[in-house]
Every structure is written in C-alpha cells, then in structure tokens.
Amino acid sequence: MKPLLLATRNKGKLKEIEAILGGGVQLMSLDDYPDAPEVAEDRDTFEGNAIKKAAEVADATGEITLADDSGLEVDTLDGAPGVYSARFSGEGASDESNNE
Structure with a gap:
C-alpha cells in the first residue's frame, strides 16, 4: 500500500488524522520530507488553502498528499x-x- 503524506509538521494534527482514518493507512508527514516547501496559506477559504498546500507538496514530493486548513x-x-x-x-x- 502506498503511504499517504499529510502536508503538516503538526504532530497533533497527524494524530488526529490517524484516529479519523482508523489506522488502516500508512501516514507520513512533512517531517519525513524536510526539503518540502513551506506553502503560503494565502487563499480566501480553508478549502482553497488546503487544495493549494496539497497540490504544491504533492508536486514537490511525488506522494499522494492530503492537506487541511482550519480556523x-x-x-x-x-x-x-x-x-x-x-x-x-x-x-x-x-x-x-x-x-x-
């Protein structure tokens, strides 16, 4: 199974997503990709920020990537x-x- 890259360095967010997914997916974080870009969250919506971050990190790493934004x-x-x-x-x- 190909791992899923969560576009965050936030360990709390990683644990939260692991709990939601129920452990059936191998998750990685940006800590596994120290050279991954820091993506500016400059969109007008949470969805826009998440899409931008997932796309840029996926392009940089070649991994299937999930991102979220909240507030x-x-x-x-x-x-x-x-x-x-x-x-x-x-x-x-x-x-x-x-x-x-």
Whole structure:
C-alpha cells in the first residue's frame, strides 16, 4: 500500500488524522520530507488553502498528499477571523498571543 503524506509538521494534527482514518493507512508527514516547501496559506477559504498546500507538496514530493486548513469562524464577528485565525493577533502570532 502506498503511504499517504499529510502536508503538516503538526504532530497533533497527524494524530488526529490517524484516529479519523482508523489506522488502516500508512501516514507520513512533512517531517519525513524536510526539503518540502513551506506553502503560503494565502487563499480566501480553508478549502482553497488546503487544495493549494496539497497540490504544491504533492508536486514537490511525488506522494499522494492530503492537506487541511482550519480556523475559527465566529458568527458575531461575521465569520472572522476565518482563514486568518493563525495570524489574528498580527504577523508572527503565536497560539498564546491569539488567545490573549
């Protein structure tokens, strides 16, 4: 069986996807491909970011690749911060600064 490359270096996300897939798939992560490109998540939707990341990583590695993008969409903020969740408190934001 050909492994599936998850386009992330986030170990928590890797565990989450492994649990969803039920262990029937051999998963790899970007940690297995240190030269894989860092893909800018600059699309207007989560779906757009995920498609871009999967395509660029697949092109660079030649592997079947899965990517996702997620964030917070708050109704009272008209869906914000949305795709900007990771940078909500500014460029170079961290989880800690986003939660302040």
